[in-house]
Every structure is written in structure tokens, then in C-alpha cells.
Amino acid sequence: MQKITREQLIEKASELLANGTVSCVLGWGAGEFGYDVTPTVFKTAEEMKTGFVFSDFCGANFSKYLVAKTQKTEGKILVFLKPCDTYSFNQLLTEHRFDREKVYAVGIPCEGMADISKIKAICGEGISSITAEGDTFIVTTLYDDEPIAIEASAVLAERCVNCKSKKHVAYDELMGEDGDVLDSGRFDEVARLEAMTPDERFAFWQNELSRCIRCNACRDACPACTCEKCVFDNPKSGVENKSPANSFEEKLFHIIRAFHVAGRCTDCGECSRVCPQNIPLHLLNRKFIKDINEFYGDYQAGAEVGSRAPLVNYTTADLEPGEVFNREG
């Protein structure tokens, strides 16, 4: 499904490694089953030839890794950024979280990434191979004699179904053609929830958040969560907790986390992608984004470096908290 190939990326990386522009490459490492891709640092072109992969399962957003990797690495790091990753990249630069001089960013086009759980929902467990042919995945399993053909559009990750932009907002070099900011339906689900009664909304979230196992994957994968020490990890904070002891703590964690990234969240969707319990965490972030757009004017975090996030800004004519609900009637 992806238009750019593994070979093209390896060629580009080899060239940049050979001419000394970069000292290493942050890329996707192949796994056991074709869909289990691990972010990996490659030091040589040879390493890339054996271990590098680029497929429809390379959803991981590398931007956050740059915070740690740029501190450890001598020379520049080559990083491949999909359009949505570039927003996180800019946002981290806005917050001075890594040294731009130590990164060589190559923008790569993205046709949307697949969600393996959606594929498994169609063809079941026991996948032996997945190959992309045009806009179709050909899946062979241990239990079906014939390969199963699945339309790629049917198994797109949620965030890609509602892709907000195919445009790269940051790069040193661009491979392929740049796209446009899209008119996505990403707020539709938020609007649907808003239209419910408070009781229905409460029941919805109570059910979703009750599955939380507090693994912190959402936080640890989030490019906006780069605090050295999270308040929820700090025993002196009074709210540190390693488990969701009851429904209050589930809500506390997710409200505070969503609030802390409000105005800075680029809506990259990593939180929902990594959640082992499939909690639609992106809806909390999108609610804040939608509100901020409606209250204070359209704002896309990460669209440009140095922009002032809405919650650390103000105008004297802002609406009053009490007016928030009156507006909605």
C-alpha cells in the first residue's frame, strides 16, 4: 500500500551515511511476523539491509525518541518522518526538547497505516504472512487453505481513517510528493458523544476507562509527554499510583494526562494505538482540540515551530467558563 519502498529508504540512508551527513538512522526494525515492527537505530547500511523494514505496519512515531537519542548520539541522526510525525517533531522543537542541529529529518509520504487487530478481526489468529499488493492485503493463515484478500481501506488504523494531514510541516529533505492538510472527520465521534445525555456519556466513559490497567503505555508513547518525572511516578506528589485502584483514579489519571497535553497534543494518535485495552484515548485529546478551536480559534499544535499554545495564552475578550455551556444551549 505504501508508495515509497523499503529499498528507496535504504538507498537514501546509505547515501547519507556514506557522505557523513548522518551517523546513524532511526528506523523500523523487522520482527517475527511481518507486522511486529520495532523502532531501531541502524549504524550502517549493511545493518539496514538485514534488519530494516518499511511496510504498512510502521505506525510508530519516532519524534519522541529524538529527545533521548540526540543526547546520546555523536553526529546527526537520520529520522524518517511521516506527515503526522512532523507535527510532533515541531511541537517538541517548540518546547526545546531536542537539538534540531543533531537531526536530519527526511519526510516520507504515508498512505495510512494498517491496524493488525482489525486484520485479525477479519481473518482470525494464526497469521503466517501478510503482503500488500496495491490496495489489498493478501493474508495467509495456518487455518485457511486459500489466502485471504482484505481491502486496505477496511483495516486502516483509526487515526489514519481520520488522517488530518498528508502535508509535512518539517523536514530537511522530502522524498516523494508532499500532500495537503485534509478535511478530516476526526471530530465526528467527539460530536456524537457531546450530543448524548450526561448520563450516557458517563456510562460510556465509565465503561471505557474501567478497562485501564494503568500500564502507562499511552503516556510513555505520547510525544507530548516528555516530563523527566511524571507527577504520577513521583511518590511525593500524593497522587502517585501504579494501579487504577478504583474508578476515581482511572478518571484522575486520564483527565490530568489529557489536560496536561491540551493545546500541545498534535493528535498523532499514538495513545490509542498503543493501548493494550483499546481505550479510545484520542477522543479525550480531540475533545480538548475541538473545544480550543471553538473557543479560541483554530489551532493545530506543531503546525509551526514557536507558536504559543492556546492554554498558555489569552485575550481579554475570552469567553467565561460559565459561558461554555450556554453557547451549546
Next chain:
Amino acid sequence: MQVNEYKPLIVAFCCNWCSYAGADLAGNNRLAYPADVKIIRVPCSCRVNPMFILRAFQRGADGVIICGCHPGDCHYTSGNYYTRRRMAALFSMLDFLGIERERTRVEWVSAAEGAKFAATMNDFAQKVAALGENKRLEDLRCKK
């Protein structure tokens, strides 16, 4: 016979420069407001972190109100403007999670507005009392 009327526990975060003085004035003028309003003095209304509000609910508050200087009058020039944006976003989020919107409020009370302070507290306590106990943001472990 004693009637056990339900009285909501209200936590009021008041800024040091205006609203806390406003509460003082209400007291000096012998203006009545519910005794179950517990005032916590903060340097500025923007000192109130969303965590404070949720923790108040956790420890048994039925309503939380934040009082600060009128916009434009902040002792620190702009603190309450930030409060206004943050709380607008936070309250909207609480509502999104199905938590009663009447349980949280922001009100601007100056040092001269003792009467407004008392009236605000009376009104807020009444609204919260109508909702009953806070069930949606309660922590059962903290119930006596």
C-alpha cells in the same frame, strides 16, 4: 427531633488579593453563607491546578468553585486570564465525561464585593445541593 438535611461540602479556592478579601468583607458585614463552604486561599486563581479540583472531589467535596479578581484586575496582571482559559477547557472536559456541569464554577469576586461573595456561595451551594452527593467523581475509600 433533629432533621438531617443534606448539606453539600463546597471547596472554594479564593485568590489572596481579591476574593479572599471579599470573603473577609462578607464576614465583617455579617453576611450569611453556608458553613460548609471551605475556603482555601491561593496566591492567585491561576495557582489552581486541575489536580486540586479533582483531589477536592476525591476527598469528599460535592462542588468546587474558584474565585479570583475580575479580569483585568489581577494582582499579577494576567493570572486570571489563564485561569479563565484553563477552567473553560477543564469544565468542558468534565462535562464530556458526564460529570455534572453545575458542580464546578468560576466566579470573579473583588475585595469590595462581600455581598457578591455571600450571594455566590449561597447560590452555588443551593445548586450543588439540588444535585445531591457527588457520586461520579467520588473515591469510596475516602468516605467515612
Next chain:
Amino acid sequence: MLKCSLDKIQNLFAEISKSAKLYLPVDGKDGGASYGEWSEGVEWSGALNTTKSPKDFFFPQTEDLMAFKTAGKSIEIIDTRSESEDFVVFGVRACDAKSFDILDRVFLSEPQDSFYAMKRKHGIIVTAACTKPSETCFCQTFGIDPASPAGDISTWKTADALYLQANTEKGTALLEKLGAILEECSDDAVNAQKEKTAAIMQKLPLKDLNTDDFGGGKTQELFNNPAWDELSQSCLGCGTCTFVCPTCQCYDIKDFNTGNGVIRYRCWDSCMYSEFTRMAHGNNRLTQKERFRQRFMHKLVYYPENNDGLFSCVGCGRCLAKCPISMNIVKVMKKIGGNKGE
């Protein structure tokens, strides 16, 4: 061997739940299965396994140990334990059934953990044989046969019936209570299913993964392996692997200030967390590499060293499916052990 026709399975569940609470895997709206209490109309999930393992029944994620109340200078200690009632955990897979052996060695060795022991005493485990293992399954690496699960009662589901066999006294007692719903039958259908599953096991991608390079006494050899750097480099430090793992048994004991007293509780901890085993002097594992290494060394070296060679992994494949960056014990075993498994 006893059997129950599948159209009577709801009757079977109803009968079991007369004497004990019955928990079984049920499908969630999100597509994942989890254990839920049976009540009329609740269907047994067809999923291979639940997202969270059934260790939760015996070693819950959060569990109150005791409470304190202070009044003036006196302190009252309140015992919050409640005597457990019998309960049945139905549909446990062979891998998860084996995980209880691993947990038992930790919690039931002296001094016994009374919280865990009580729940083990009251819990009846009914296992279900696998017929369609996933590509992520590698239980055979640890000598587990998914077609012959352990537990108090083993069951096999075929196209039209559920076959049951008691393995322990507890299991026999439960089956006796079920009486008329069950009928005696031969082992033929079950044996046929076992053969079929055995053939599938030979086709699994991880079938050749073995533990030859691991076990007690390997600490010196494996601890300083340079590959740990590479393996741990993209670990996010989240606790997903440890919290979905059926054998991870580390916990933390914490005090919660309720405002009018203190509740002392324990909760699962994860060696991936920066606060894990933090002491007065600070933390003894300062980097993610050290934390990452701890997890796998514990499962593959330290635990077997202390437990007669028993590995602390059952090959359920949950971490393979759930790790946000797809780093897992299989990749570690192949890299560190030089075991390509091909």
C-alpha cells in the same frame, strides 16, 4: 470422560453458578476478551485468550491488606480481609493454567501469602484446550501441551459438545454436582482433537524456539551480553508486558491516605517503572536497559535458578501482541541466546 452437548452449555453454566460464582472469558465491545461473571445470557467468548490473564483472580491488580484509623494518640488496625467464597474460573488456557504453578512457588512457599492462599483454596480452575493457536503462541517452548491443559477440570470443545475431565478432588466434586447435564462418553473425540492440534503446533512459526541457552547458572554468561543495549534501546518503559503477563508477580505495598485514616494496599508493580524497588538510598536500576534486562533475566535465569529449572514464562504470547514497540521475550531469546529458532 464426560460430555455436555453445546446447546446445553448455558444449562451447564447455570448449574455451576448455583454452587459458586462463575467467571468466564466474554467478548468486549472493543474486540478484546476479558473475564466476566456469568449470568443468564452471557456467552463464552470464542477468542483464543483474554487480554488480561486470569492471575487477577488470585493476585488482583489492587488488593487492600489492612486499614488504620487514628483517634488522638491511639491507632486502630482494621483487618480488611474477607473470607472468600468458592468461585470457578472457566475457560483457562493451558499456558495460563501453568502460570498458577509459577505463582504458587512464589506465594505459597513459606512464609505463605495468606491473601493468595485463600483465593487459591476457594478457586476452581476449569481449563479449555486450544484448537487454533495463534502465530504468537510458543507454550511448547516451555513444555506445555495446549491440547491437554491442567487445572481442576480440563475441557475440550468440539463442533457439537464440550468434553470434561476432572483432574483433582475439587474438580471431581464440582463435576458430581453437575449430574444430569453430563453424560459418560469415550475419549475418541478428544483424542482426535489432540492429534489435530499437535499437527498444528508443528506449523507454528515459533515452534523451534527453545530454552537451551537459558536457565539457572547462566547469570555471568548472559548479564553482560552487549545485545541488551540494542534490545532495550526503544523500550518505552511502560508496564504493558508486565501487566498482561500471567507470570509477573512483583508488587508494591503502598499506603493511601483517605483523609480520615490509611488504607494499606498492594498493587502490581512493574520492573519497567523507574520507581520499581526504589529504596531510601535511591534506585538500584537507573537505566531502562537495566530494568529491561531485569525482566528477562528474572524470567529466564533467576527464577529457574531458584525453582528447579522452571522458567517464569508460559509462552502465552500476550506480550508479543501487546507491546507498543513489539519488543518481547521471543526477540530477546533469539538475540541473547543466539537461538535463531529457524
